[in-house]
Amino acid sequence: MELILKYFPNLSEEQISRFQLLERLYQDWNLKINVVSRKDIDELYLRHVLHSLAIAKIISFKDDTQIMDVGTGGGFPGIPLAIMFPNCNFHLVDSIAKKLKVVNEVTEGLGLTNVRTTHKRVEEINETYDFIISRAVAVMPTFVHWTKGKIAKKQNNDLKNGILYLKGGDLSEELKNYTTTTIYNLSDFYTEAFFETKKLVHLPQKFTK
Numbered sequence: 727m728e729l730i731l732k733y734f735p736n737l738s739e740e741q742i743s744r745f746q747l748l749e750r751l752y753q754d755w756n757l758k759i760n761v762v763s764r765k766d767i768d769e770l771y772l773r774h775v776l777h778s779l780a781i782a783k784i785i786s787f788k789d790d791t792q793i794m795d796v797g798t799g800g801g802f803p804g805i806p807l808a809i810m811f812p813n814c815n816f817h818l819v820d821s822i823a824k825k826l827k828v829v830n831e832v833t834e835g836l837g838l839t840n841v842r843t844t845h846k847r848v849e850e851i852n853e854t855y856d857f858i859i860s861r862a863v864a865v866m867p868t869f870v871h872w873t874k875g876k877i878a879k880k881q882n883n884d885l886k887n888g889i890l891y892l893k894g895g896d897l898s899e900e901l902k903n904y905t906t907t908t909i910y911n912l913s914d915f916y917t918e919a920f921f922e923t924k925k926l927v928h929l930p931q932k933f934t935k
């Protein structure tokens with residue numbers, strides 16, 4: 727938890743208690759339904775929470791921003807961001823029901839009212855969002871194809887509506903067709919070795935049509 731406060735020192739009491747509660751909730755639920763690897767549970771705050779919150783290092787979502795987390799798995803990056811932005815709406819989607827069971831239990835345990843979940847493939851979702859967030863789900867061309875037409879035209883935030891994708895490694899080949907993409911190195915935000923090769927990609931709306 728100190729790790730979170732190191733990079734996000736201005737959290738409210740409610741946010742701090744929710745972030746603290748996360749560890750126990752994931753430990754408990756992970757014993758029943760394994761959605762996070764053992765090693766990752768031991769380093770939940772580093773590998774999952776802080777990693778998810780990298781998105782909050784480049785954007786402070788305005789109130790009422792609509793966000794979909796595609797392939798949320800156990801709730802990342804959606805859950806930490808829903809704690810961070812309690813006045814934004816998060817739609818967490820995954821094609822595997824048992825993962826969403828954990829997400830629903832954690833959401834309830836935290837008392838979050840800004841999270842809903844849907845058990846579907848993202849291709850079957852017919853809504854629009856200001857931002858589509860994701861981590862480790864598909865290569866970018868596939869992801870762009872799946873999420874086509876799901877970004878709202880109206881802009882409410884300083885950053886252009888679009889995809890915010892957490893990725894690792896060399897992205898030059900995968901992103902060569904998306905020329906106005908911005909790639910953020912997470913090592914610019916965080917000093918831990920885990921983030922050395924990690925990136926956050928922002929693909930603005932016009933490339934997601």
Ligand SMILES: C[S@@+](CC[C@H](N)C(=O)[O-])C[C@H]1O[C@@H](n2cnc3c(N)ncnc32)[C@H](O)[C@@H]1O
Pocket residue numbers: 796797798799800801802803819820821822825846847848849860861862863872
């Ligand atoms: C490697 S896991 C990543 C989970 C989570 N985002 C994280 O970073 O911890 C990929 C997840 O994407 C989901 N997924 C893959 N293709 C999908 C699709 N077309 N629609 C919805 N979910 C999908 C899988 O069920 C799985 O839970």
